[in-house]
Amino acid sequence: MATKSSRQVSEAPESANLAALAKLATASYETLERDLRATIATLEGQALRFETAVDNISQGICFFDADERLILCNRRYAEIYRIAPEQLRPGLMLADIVELRVAAGTSAMAADGYLALARSVNSANHSRVWSNELTDGRTIQICHQPMADGSWVATHEDITELIANRQIVDERISLQTLIDWVPDYLWVKDTQSRFVVVNRALAADSGREKTSDMIGLTDFDLHAPELARTFHAVEQNVLRSGRPMVDEEEFVVDASGSGKWLSSTKVPLRNAQNEIFGLVGIAHDITARKQADVLRDGQAQILEMIAMSAPLEEVLTRLMRLVESQLTGIFGSVLLLDKDGVHLRHGAAPNLAKDYTSAIDGVAIGPKTGSCGTAVYRRAPVIVTDIMQDPLWEDYRELASPYGYRSCWSTPILSHQGAVLGVFAMYSMTVRGPVEAETRLIDFTTRIAGIAIERKLAEDQIHFMANHDVLTGLPNRALLEDRLSQAVLYAQRYDRWVTVLFIDLDNFKLVNDTLGHNAGDELLKIVAGRMVECVRATDTVVRLGGDEFVIVLFDQPANADLISETLQKIRAAIAEPVHLGEHRLRATASIGIANYPKDGTDPDMLLANADAAMYRAKEFGRDNFQFYAPEFNIRTQEKFVLQEELRNGLAHSEFTLLYQPQVDLRSGRIFAVEALIRWKHPMRGMVAPDAFIPTAEETGLIVPIGDWVLHEACRQNKEWQDAGLPPMTVCVNVSARQFREKNLIGRVVDALSASGLEARYLEVEVTESLIMQDIDVAVATMNALQNLGVQISIDDFGTGYSSLSALKTFPVARLKIDKSFINDLATDENDQAVASAVISLGQKLNLRVIAEGVETDDQVAFLRENNCDEMQGYHFSKPISAQDIEKLLGGPKD
Numbered sequence: 001m002a003t004k005s006s007r008q009v010s011e012a013p014e015s016a017n018l019a020a021l022a023k024l025a026t027a028s029y030e031t032l033e034r035d036l037r038a039t040i041a042t043l044e045g046q047a048l049r050f051e052t053a054v055d056n057i058s059q060g061i062c063f064f065d066a067d068e069r070l071i072l073c074n075r076r077y078a079e080i081y082r083i084a085p086e087q088l089r090p091g092l093m094l095a096d097i098v099e100l101r102v103a104a105g106t107s108a109m110a111a112d113g114y115l116a117l118a119r120s121v122n123s124a125n126h127s128r129v130w131s132n133e134l135t136d137g138r139t140i141q142i143c144h145q146p147m148a149d150g151s152w153v154a155t156h157e158d159i160t161e162l163i164a165n166r167q168i169v170d171e172r173i174s175l176q177t178l179i180d181w182v183p184d185y186l187w188v189k190d191t192q193s194r195f196v197v198v199n200r201a202l203a204a205d206s207g208r209e210k211t212s213d214m215i216g217l218t219d220f221d222l223h224a225p226e227l228a229r230t231f232h233a234v235e236q237n238v239l240r241s242g243r244p245m246v247d248e249e250e251f252v253v254d255a256s257g258s259g260k261w262l263s264s265t266k267v268p269l270r271n272a273q274n275e276i277f278g279l280v281g282i283a284h285d286i287t288a289r290k291q292a293d294v295l296r297d298g299q300a301q302i303l304e305m306i307a308m309s310a311p312l313e314e315v316l317t318r319l320m321r322l323v324e325s326q327l328t329g330i331f332g333s334v335l336l337l338d339k340d341g342v343h344l345r346h347g348a349a350p351n352l353a354k355d356y357t358s359a360i361d362g363v364a365i366g367p368k369t370g371s372c373g374t375a376v377y378r379r380a381p382v383i384v385t386d387i388m389q390d391p392l393w394e395d396y397r398e399l400a401s402p403y404g405y406r407s408c409w410s411t412p413i414l415s416h417q418g419a420v421l422g423v424f425a426m427y428s429m430t431v432r433g434p435v436e437a438e439t440r441l442i443d444f445t446t447r448i449a450g451i452a453i454e455r456k457l458a459e460d461q462i463h464f465m466a467n468h469d470v471l472t473g474l475p476n477r478a479l480l481e482d483r484l485s486q487a488v489l490y491a492q493r494y495d496r497w498v499t500v501l502f503i504d505l506d507n508f509k510l511v512n513d514t515l516g517h518n519a520g521d522e523l524l525k526i527v528a529g530r531m532v533e534c535v536r537a538t539d540t541v542v543r544l545g546g547d548e549f550v551i552v553l554f555d556q557p558a559n560a561d562l563i564s565e566t567l568q569k570i571r572a573a574i575a576e577p578v579h580l581g582e583h584r585l586r587a588t589a590s591i592g593i594a595n596y597p598k599d600g601t602d603p604d605m606l607l608a609n610a611d612a613a614m615y616r617a618k619e620f621g622r623d624n625f626q627f628y629a630p631e632f633n634i635r636t637q638e639k640f641v642l643q644e645e646l647r648n649g650l651a652h653s654e655f656t657l658l659y660q661p662q663v664d665l666r667s668g669r670i671f672a673v674e675a676l677i678r679w680k681h682p683m684r685g686m687v688a689p690d691a692f693i694p695t696a697e698e699t700g701l702i703v704p705i706g707d708w709v710l711h712e713a714c715r716q717n718k719e720w721q722d723a724g725l726p727p728m729t730v731c732v733n734v735s736a737r738q739f740r741e742k743n744l745i746g747r748v749v750d751a752l753s754a755s756g757l758e759a760r761y762l763e764v765e766v767t768e769s770l771i772m773q774d775i776d777v778a779v780a781t782m783n784a785l786q787n788l789g790v791q792i793s794i795d796d797f798g799t800g801y802s803s804l805s806a807l808k809t810f811p812v813a814r815l816k817i818d819k820s821f822i823n824d825l826a827t828d829e830n831d832q833a834v835a836s837a838v839i840s841l842g843q844k845l846n847l848r849v850i851a852e853g854v855e856t857d858d859q860v861a862f863l864r865e866n867n868c869d870e871m872q873g874y875h876f877s878k879p880i881s882a883q884d885i886e887k888l889l890g891g892p893k894d
């Protein structure tokens with residue numbers, strides 16, 4: 001568009017030429033005309049180029065003079081304001097142009113406002129740029145340049161699109177900035193699971209420098225194929241189904257090789273038409289929480305294992321694996337302090353090199369023994385950050401170096417009482433100390449390890465106590481069964497023998513009672529130790545309880561002679577003198593022997609038969625042994641039959657009493673009778689008490705039998721008195737079993753009141769050994785009897801172990817010298833010594849002394865010479881019936 005006409009342009013040069021012509025008349029008209037035309041042509045060319053150039057500028061341009069008249073504008077200006085180009089002729093006033101813009105709907109404001117703005121800008125004498133938003137929505141940027149003469153030139157540029165683009169760019173940039181701040185992974189993928197948008201966290205952990213490096217990649221470019229396939233399948237499912245995946249846990253391995261747990265959410269993205277065009281994902285790193293969960297679950301599991309008594313090595317191995325699962329490049333180890341207190345034994349180290357753990361198994365503790373030995377020695381943690389440099393490892397670094405262990409942090413494991421149980425160590429392949437998390441784990445691990453070890457020690461202790469005798473430390477009955485079973489199985493397999501020795505110490509009860517329980521315990525310990533010394537390590541010495549022991553001789557040759565050798569060795573060891581305080585005594589034992597397979601093929605039978613043999617040995621007297629013989633069982637059966645017959649006998653009144661007179665040695669007067677039981681057996685005839693009293697004792701039948709004796713003896717004595725015979729005492733034997741009965745006093749009272757006999761005419765005979773079984777109880781019972789008025793005598797005196805000091809406290813009236821000292825009284829100096837000692841003792845204690853079993857004149861003479869008070873025996877009378885007693889005493893007085 002050329003809005004300036006050629007005519008107008010040529011007017012000024014033409015008048016100048018004419019003036020020149022007038023002044024220069026002599027000049028050549030043609031020359032001048034030619035020059036003039038050339039000048040015009042040049043100017044016209046310049047004008048055309050100027051117009052063409054102005055018209056082709058992408059911005060609108062306008063020039064106004066100082067009177068606001070348009071000098072020039074280009075085509076773009078007309079286009080911007082949607083004004084026909086021809087309307088914008090030079091000389092047109094700015095106000096008219098503004099009106100045209102208002103009319104075209106391309107004004108930013110009302111005409112007046114715009115004119116005021118333009119004038120204000122123009123008066124400022126410097127350029128200014130501003131934007132107008134036109135009523136049609138476009139934005140025009142105006143650059144106004146005022147001239148010195150008041151004219152101006154302005155450019156107008158439509159920046160609508162630019163602004164829109166800029167907004168997009170701005171939005172995009174701020175979104176990226178925003179998501180880059182998020183520490184979680186954020187991404188958008190298209191329908192083919194290609195990354196479209198990712199944040200910096202995801203890009204960085206995927207090994208990409210810039211987020212844009214991720215665009216277009218898929219999970220197959222980032223992860224192992226299997227993991228990538230899983231992610232792809234999950235995302236395709238979200239895209240296909242339109243259902244979001246919310247907070248699913250996923251495990252990934254990042255570019256550094258570290259495993260991570262993520263909680264991921266993947267939500268489909270929809271466009272305006274509700275079509276899915278991709279998905280947005282967010283994943284939160286929950287590794288720390290997962291580790292805490294693993295730690296907590298692991299801890300619970302380990303505590304459960306401890307509670308369920310899982311083997312210690314399993315517990316510690318699980319613990320070490322748990323520790324290692326929480327850390328990278330750390331190997332855990334537990335060493336246990338040996339019973340000797342100076343060596344460390346392997347506990348658990350599942351991921352340390354096996355050769356290394358073997359090499360340090362048994363390492364001693366000390367001031368310079370690596371990290372572990374030193375930590376236990378110091379009872380304090382030892383952190384060695386560089387094994388290769390630390391002097392503590394000087395003697396051990398050759399062990400560690402082949403495996404690349406560079407640092408080792410050891411912490412002693414302590415019990416609740418503060419005793420060292422072992423040591424926990426963490427090995428790292430790098431030179432460093434523990435970080436805070438590792439220190440926390442060390443605390444946690446040593447605590448749990450301590451609980452596990454302590455629990456195991458407690459269990460071992462309980463197990464030991466359940467299977468061992470506390471006093472002697474020997475295995476007990478529970479362990480005996482197991483050991484004997486093992487021995488029998490071995491013997492079966494290898495055609496060998498097993499020998500079972502059933503050992504019962506003789507008179508142990510007396511030692512216990514006379515010298516005290518401590519002395520008794522000491523004796524048991526000494527004897528137990530001696531027996532253990534006599535047998536091999538494979539044999540088992542067991543204490544069953546009390547003074548009963550069993551020895552199982554394992555893997556025996558089928559030769560009774562060899563067994564006898566061991567047996568004699570054991571007997572000799574037991575018989576070695578024992579010093580208990582100031583006392584020196586010699587223990588003996590009764591031993592029963594049973595052999596597998598001859599005497600039994602199972603443990604129970606072997607034990608029962610050895611027991612039967614031991615009883616047999618006892619029957620033969622003290623310090624004896626007996627090999628089992630089948631007839632011992634016949635004897636057992638016989639005992640059973642006897643027991644049944646005794647019950648019947650009691651029910652059918654088959655018992656009767658004989659009475660043996662007791663005579664005053666000085667006057668010859670009968671002052672008492674001893675009631676002695678007999679059994680009128682329907683088949684066997686009259687049975688003596690020795691044949692059934694022991695069985696009655698064993699079975700407890702002695703209690704009702706003894707009751708009957710008491711009642712019958714009292715009744716008979718009262719009957720004699722009522723018949724007018726001179727009053728005398730009836731002596732009744734009371735056995736140990738009867739004496740221990742709690743209501744003995746009540747039974748005596750019953751017998752007295754049932755018969756009407758005065759208590760002073762009843763005497764109870766108790767044996768010395770019975771009293772010594774439990775002196776305190778015996779004295780209490782005797783006192784109670786004495787309080788009733790009943791007399792008490794000590795039977796079989798001289799055979800037991802009564803101490804003189806104890807004897808003084810017994811509320812007894814008489815001592816009865818045992819028959820065994822009377823038998824050879826005439827010839828045996830020892831018996832004479834005992835008898836005379838008992839007589840003088842009685843005198844000193846103001847007790848009457850009676851000799852029993854007196855058969856000969858010599859015996860009577862000795863007793864008289866030694867001032868014995870009384871006697872009982874065949875010399876005067878055998879035990880006789882009640883009627884014969886009446887006759888002996890001269891018959892009833894009518």
Ligand SMILES: Nc1nc2c(ncn2[C@@H]2O[C@H](COP(=O)(O)O[C@H]3[C@@H](O)[C@H](n4cnc5c(=O)[nH]c(N)nc54)O[C@@H]3COP(=O)(O)O)[C@@H](O)[C@H]2O)c(=O)[nH]1
Nearest residue numbers: 676677688689690709733734735853854855872873874879
């Ligand atoms: N618990 C009970 N025990 C009782 C009862 N009756 C008897 N016995 C005890 O049985 C043992 C054996 O008694 P027994 O066969 O009656 O023998 C007694 C006398 O007969 C016997 N004795 C008496 N004098 C002589 C003699 O000169 N020579 C000789 N060889 N034997 C003689 O001594 C037995 C009496 O002993 P002890 O009781 O120690 O005085 C025996 O231990 C009885 O105690 C009963 O009812 N209950």
